[in-house]
Amino acid sequence: QIQLVQSGPELKKPGETVKISCKASGYTFTDYSMHWVKQAPGKGLKWMGWINTETGEPTYADDFKGRFAFSLETSASTAYLQINNLKNEDTATYFCARNYGNFPCYWGQGTLVTVSA
């Protein structure tokens, strides 16, 4: 069955860097793009962008251009989200989700990133 397993919670200080992983199984990794979605505590879902797992080309929503980077390790069927120069407002749960029809269809369990001095 299709599974997306994300890395565990992170506690970081402002200005630091975090890299979250999302390991896929149950399908051919390069056949489907991967979405990333942010959910701040008690808030709704915000689409961050997606990465074409065949070409490695990322697309970022405007609010996530600059400090955010999507990447792949295709041999390990793993997608990554890196956030540089962390800010307090980056505190959130981040979800990866496999694409279907341009929609995030199969979701990971989420990774909580807490940014606090």
Place this chain on the structure above:
Amino acid sequence: DILMTQSPSSLTVSAGEKVTMSCKSSQSLLASGNQNNYLAWHQQKPGRSPKMLIIWASTRVSGVPDRFIGSGSGTDFTLTINSVQAEDLAVYYCQQSYSAPFTFGSGTKLEIK
């Protein structure tokens, strides 16, 4: 960016009742080429990751109970839950994938009396 507006923001019903929630988009989500509406509904239960329920505005994802019904076209969409169950306690989000960024609505929180 396409703005997705959901209403109501919350509702409380008794088990067995019928629920209807709305999602409106700031521009049409109907693709002229394939006649698909690029609108999905996701369910997020407390403490859980979201789960897609409906794709293309009205197609249930495999395994989703048939009490969940998506309808609408263009800019106006509805999610109906017939005979709500206690397990349906969740926040329901609509999302468009007609054009990037693929925006979500702010959600409708369903509570059960």
